[in-house]
Amino acid sequence: MDGKAHLAHRVAWYLHHGSWPDPEKVLDHSCDNKPCVNPAHLRELMNWQNLRRAVPRGDAETEKRRSRQRRADAKRRGTYQYSEGW
Ligand SMILES: [Zn+2]
Helix, strand or coil, X not given: CCCCCCCHHHHHHHHHHCCCCCCCEEEEECCCCCCCCCHHHEEEEEHHHHHHHHCCCCCHHXXXXXXXXXXXXXXXXXXXXXXXXX
């Protein structure tokens, strides 16, 4: 876009909102699925919020189960396949 490479989820944000995300902020994926570009899953966070969120809250097994649960929830809501066809 504009002869430059942009991160896909930031482009998704731009297409959805009509403006680029605040460069001071990071786009957080509520579904924790990095390649996902569903604008409904993206929100602007201050960097420190995202960093804090990235700190593991449990042991590896707990985190794995939580991320499975989040994907199952997204699937049930029918939003997980949104990025198909991009
Ligand atoms: Zn997503």
